[in-house]
Amino acid sequence: MWLSVRFSMVNMLKWVLDLGLAVLLSGLEVAALVAFWFVEGMKKWAAKGGPVPGETRRLFLVLSVGSTSSALISYGFSWADLPAACASQAVLAALFALLLILGAGTECGKRISRYRLRRRLRRQRRRWHDSQREGSGHASAPVRRCWRRW
DSSP, X not given: OHHHHHHHHHHHHHHHHHHHHXXXXXXXXXXXXXXXXXXXXXXXXXXXXXXXXXXXXHHHHHHHHHHHHHHHHHHHHHHTXXXXXXXXXXXXXXXXXXXXXXXXXXXXXXXXXXXXXXXXXXXXHHHHHHHHHHTOXXXXXXXXXXXXXX
């Protein structure tokens, strides 16, 4: 009887530790991410909404390190037989990875649209310059073409 009570107390302490670690680590990681976004927002505010150098790199670094560390912590909790903490860290790793993928997709979309806009503007500028060269000189373009026929 005494052995079963002791086993049940140990089992209950293990579950308390498991749930406590799950809540504590998840809360700390989310709080760190919110603090990071707050600091980045303050940098953006200080720049009056202008570009902040290295903003995208820092975001990708934080999300990739957060995702990787959560996955590794989850793996460690699975070895320590703490299922709730393992599951919470796995969910956080998946969410960080999803945020990373969404952020990278948005950034790639912005870069592609910016590249296409610049390419279109260069092409228009080149066409305009070519049309100005054809019309330059003493005579207009149609008169010069007529002169070449003779």
